[in-house]
Amino acid sequence: MAAVGIAGAGYVGLTTAACLAALGHDVLCAEVDESKVARLSRGEVTLAEPDLAPLVRDGLAAGRLRFTPDVRAAGAREFVFACVPTPTGPDGTADLGALEAVLAAIRPAPDTVLVVKSTVPVGTCARIAGTTGIAVVSNPEFLREGHAVHDFRHPDRVVLGGDEHAVDRVAALYADLGAPIVRTGHAGAELGKYASNAFLALKLSYVNLLARLCERTGADIDAVTRTMGLDERIGPHFLRPGPGWGGSCLPKDTRALVASAAGAGVDLTVLRAAIEANDRQYDHVAARIRDAAGGSLDGARIGLFGLAFKAGTGDLRDSPALAVAGRLAAAGATLTGYDPAVTADTGPVQRVDDPVLAAKGARVLVVLTEWPEFARLDWSQLAAVAEGDVVVDMRNVLDPAAVRGSGLRLVRLGRAPGT
Numbered sequence: 038m039a040a041v042g043i044a045g046a047g048y049v050g051l052t053t054a055a056c057l058a059a060l061g062h063d064v065l066c067a068e069v070d071e072s073k074v075a076r077l078s079r080g081e082v083t084l085a086e087p088d089l090a091p092l093v094r095d096g097l098a099a100g101r102l103r104f105t106p107d108v109r110a111a112g113a114r115e116f117v118f119a120c121v122p123t124p125t126g127p128d129g130t131a132d133l134g135a136l137e138a139v140l141a142a143i144r145p146a147p148d149t150v151l152v153v154k155s156t157v158p159v160g161t162c163a164r165i166a167g168t169t170g171i172a173v174v175s176n177p178e179f180l181r182e183g184h185a186v187h188d189f190r191h192p193d194r195v196v197l198g199g200d201e202h203a204v205d206r207v208a209a210l211y212a213d214l215g216a217p218i219v220r221t222g223h224a225g226a227e228l229g230k231y232a233s234n235a236f237l238a239l240k241l242s243y244v245n246l247l248a249r250l251c252e253r254t255g256a257d258i259d260a261v262t263r264t265m266g267l268d269e270r271i272g273p274h275f276l277r278p279g280p281g282w283g284g285s286c287l288p289k290d291t292r293a294l295v296a297s298a299a300g301a302g303v304d305l306t307v308l309r310a311a312i313e314a315n316d317r318q319y320d321h322v323a324a325r326i327r328d329a330a331g332g333s334l335d336g337a338r339i340g341l342f343g344l345a346f347k348a349g350t351g352d353l354r355d356s357p358a359l360a361v362a363g364r365l366a367a368a369g370a371t372l373t374g375y376d377p378a379v380t381a382d383t384g385p386v387q388r389v390d391d392p393v394l395a396a397k398g399a400r401v402l403v404v405l406t407e408w409p410e411f412a413r414l415d416w417s418q419l420a421a422v423a424e425g426d427v428v429v430d431m432r433n434v435l436d437p438a439a440v441r442g443s444g445l446r447l448v449r450l451g452r453a454p455g456t
């Protein structure tokens with residue numbers, strides 16, 4: 038059992054804290070948001086992550102997990118995990134201010150290891166190790182929101198970058214997971230993380246462009262992605278077209294990688310193209326909605342289904358649904374939106390908590406987030422309250438037969454109009 042300090046109690050920090058405590062380690066999790074510390078200490082978890090709340094409560098009950106606003110207390114532990122935000126800074130690369138604050142709170146002892154889980158540009162860990170003399174291990178995180186606990190417990194890989202001795206000690210913390218471990222230097226681990234997120238973004242931009250080509254040529258995007266996915270060298274995952282990719286990490290990490298690569302003298306042309314294609318995807322989706330509305334959005338009421346950046350979360354950060362909504366609003370549309378998990382303010386979209394209210398009086402109904410439950414809605418009931426007769430499914434989650442049975446016309450991504 039190791040003494041672990043964690044800085045940051047967000048998606049990554051809280052998941053790491055609860056899961057390491059469940060693995061038997063003694064975990065002190067520090068968080069600058071004192072109200073969060075108070076809630077978590079009472080076992081109240083607000084992140085909608087399956088299995089996280091019971092795990093936190095088990096850790097508290099067993100005395101293996103505690104929360105504190107005192108980052109210095111966590112910084113005095115043998116292993117100090119940095120799980121703090123690294124948002125886009127003014128120059129496009131990651132802003133490391135929060136990580137610097139964690140560093141300042143560490144009280145190094147001879148056996149201290151700083152484990153950097155935050156996503157940081159290549160060179161960051163080596164620089165910290167060089168300037169502080171602390172042993173630093175880069176241990177990037179690959180969990181997905183909505184699957185955080187599962188992904189921590191069953192990772193495809195644990196990546197550890199640093200000197201051999203420190204890496205061995207961190208590897209021992211994860212030993213019970215039985216996951217493949219990639220041992221490398223600082224830079225390899227840091228770049229491996231960005232490279233993975235950027236590759237996912239590349240795949241999606243490519244698929245979204247293929248969907249547009251399908252709309253022009255009459256090819257069926259499902260057949261195209263199935264054909265690709267059955268090739269073992271390509272694989273079936275991350276090939277679903279959508280209104281663009283978003284979330285708290287893919288957009289920021291792709292921007293940061295382009296900027297830091299440029300700083301190193303490498304122009305990541307393909308990644309720049311993928312980012313640009315993603316911006317154009319929002320325009321394309323807005324144009325399809327405009328066409329479905331009869332050519333103009335001015336004064337049109339549009340009912341949106343899904344506002345979160347993906348299904349399974351209420352997170353709105355860099356949500357493609359909101360990017361599209363912004364374009365619709367700019368063109369004069371009035372927007373009403375329903376999402377099963379979103380509770381925050383949604384800008385130009387008036388949020389309602391009943392799908393029927395989102396459909397009421399709408400000229401066009403639009404699906405923007407891939408919630409499976411949208412397929413189970415009573416589309417006849419929605420058709421009855423809508424003003425128009427068209428639903429634009431920009432996630433291809435609806436059952437075409439059920440929608441057509443309701444009398445609505447269905448417009449899908451990657452399908453020529455009318456097919």
Ligand SMILES: NC(=O)C1=CN([C@@H]2O[C@H](COP(=O)(O)OP(=O)(O)OC[C@H]3O[C@@H](n4cnc5c(N)ncnc54)[C@H](O)[C@@H]3O)[C@@H](O)[C@H]2O)C=CC1
Nearest residue numbers: 044045046047048049068069121123135138155156178182
């Ligand atoms: N959200 C995700 O799915 C993933 C995020 N990451 C990366 O992990 C890092 C953290 O991301 P999230 O957990 O999503 O962020 P988050 O925003 O959910 O949580 C970060 C937490 O750190 C706290 N904090 C800020 N400064 C602090 C300080 N100096 N000391 C202690 N606590 C502090 C904040 O109050 C917040 O509660 C980022 O670098 C992100 O790119 C990596 C993989 C997955």
Ligand SMILES: O=C(O)[C@H]1O[C@H](OP(=O)(O)OP(=O)(O)OC[C@H]2O[C@@H](n3ccc(=O)[nH]c3=O)[C@H](O)[C@@H]2O)[C@H](O)[C@@H](O)[C@@H]1O
Nearest residue numbers: 178179180181182275276277278279282283284286346347
């Ligand atoms: O670094 C991070 O923060 C994380 O970023 C992503 O995880 P996440 O942001 O939770 O979201 P994803 O599930 O990757 O989805 C990203 C976006 O792509 C879209 N998407 C995903 C898959 C797909 O087939 N089609 C598609 O349009 C989603 O709707 C969403 O807008 C990565 O999948 C994680 O491995 C990584 O750890």
